Amino acid sequence: MKLLQINPVIRANTSTGRIMQEIGELAMANGWESYIAYSYGRDGVKPCSSKLVPVGNRLDVAWHGLVTRMTDRHGLASCMVTRSFIREIERIKPDIIHIHNIHGYFLNYRILFDYLAKSNVQVMWTVHDCWLYTGHCYYYSYAGCDKWKTHCGNCPQRKEFPTSWFIDRSSQNFSDKKAAFTSIPKERMTIVPVSEWIKGEMQLSFLKDANFQVIHNGINLDNFQICDAESIRAKYGLGNRHVILGVASIWMEEKGWDDFMQMAPLLRDDEVIVLVGVTEEQKKKLPANVIGISRTENVHQLAELYSAAVAFVNPTWQDNYPTVNLEAIACGTPVVTYRTGGSIEAVTDKTGIVVEQGDVLGLLDAVRLIEGRGKVFYQEACRQYALQNFDKNDRYADYIRLYEELLTQTKRN
Secondary structure (H helix, E strand, O other): OEEEEEOOOOOOOOHHHHHHHHHHHHHHHOOOEEEEEEEHHHHOOOOOOOEEEEEOOHHHHHHHHHHHHHHOOOOOOOHHHHHHHHHHHHHHOOOEEEEOOOOOOOOOHHHHHHHHHHOOOEEEEEEOOOHHHOOOOOOOOOOOOOHHHOOOOOOOOOOOOOOOOOOOOHHHHHHHHHHHHOOOOHHHEEEEEOOHHHHHHHOOOOOOOOEEOOOOOOEOOOOOOOOOOHHHHHHOOOOOOEEEEEEOOOOOHHHOHHHHHHHHHHOOOOEEEEEEOOOHHHHOOOOOOEEEEOOOOOHHHHHHHHHHEEEEEEOOOOOOOOHHHHHHHHOOOOEEEEOOHHHHOOOOOOOEEEEOOOOHHHHHHHHHHHHHHOOHHHHHHHHHHHHHHOEHHHHHHHHHHHHHHHHHHHHHO
């Protein structure tokens, strides 16, 4: 049995790259041959236990990026590269093709899906964002746009990723994606949303008749567990203050940066905000009761910060299934989040509190409710919930089971 996964990046320090590599490792442990196709132009050669299928080069990526910027036709360059990749698919003869992302300046989705529609291979697509069913954007919640439900056009996010400088072709992109992504017979394509939220969104889109199987993301529960937080408190001068923690790879408005800045002047002297992922420029603008950390030195230090916090606050305005929520809960820290996308799906009455979008006072009230109850009220319940629901190995095993189910269906047909 042969598995071929597709994603623009393979680096283990990226979420999709790590997920893809670890699924491949488990597949091999279960008797599969594992292949991974990725953008050589973006990642070069990286260590990987699966057999690698490098796609394109740096010049291809640069050209695809330029076409995107100039014509708003992201995913429709890289014609020769994609035809070469198809020849590799025919050489490998995979039983399952598992797509993670194809929007990454390295493949032509129309050529690829024209081939896949005519082949007999089972296709699985894990959906990490909304790009596959919109005419341009990869998220639309913050922009408040729902054109994707009917037909995109006059895109309000043309200059957002994947950026187009001059032209809006969201209407044509929508039509092209609809034609390509609905071309594979239903019995040969399974869409795997990583949240119930994005499954619900896709059921309102042109993909409404697809086969869906939700598999949530998981985390490494050995890395993220309840830690002694005394050393991290000393390192950042936190003292005995209640720590309100936020973590993001990049802090911007839609991740809740402004919401934290609005919260800061409302804090008491015994409360402090700690934000991880802050740039040097952002640090210069922080008030005295907000501590900015560019990045932690290692994963253990991040787990110590989660453990030190009275609450992890995630005021995100658009998200699918943020793993930072899982990491906090695994470290025994309850989550306070806006009612946004799949951000609420890890939050129960024992693992945190959900607040309506934009209600900064509501966020702070929720934090203080947790302070009043005491961290101990939540800590063990959070950890147990994580053990039962967030183990990445359980989620990867779900993928292997799904692969085997799809192969069984193929043999029956």
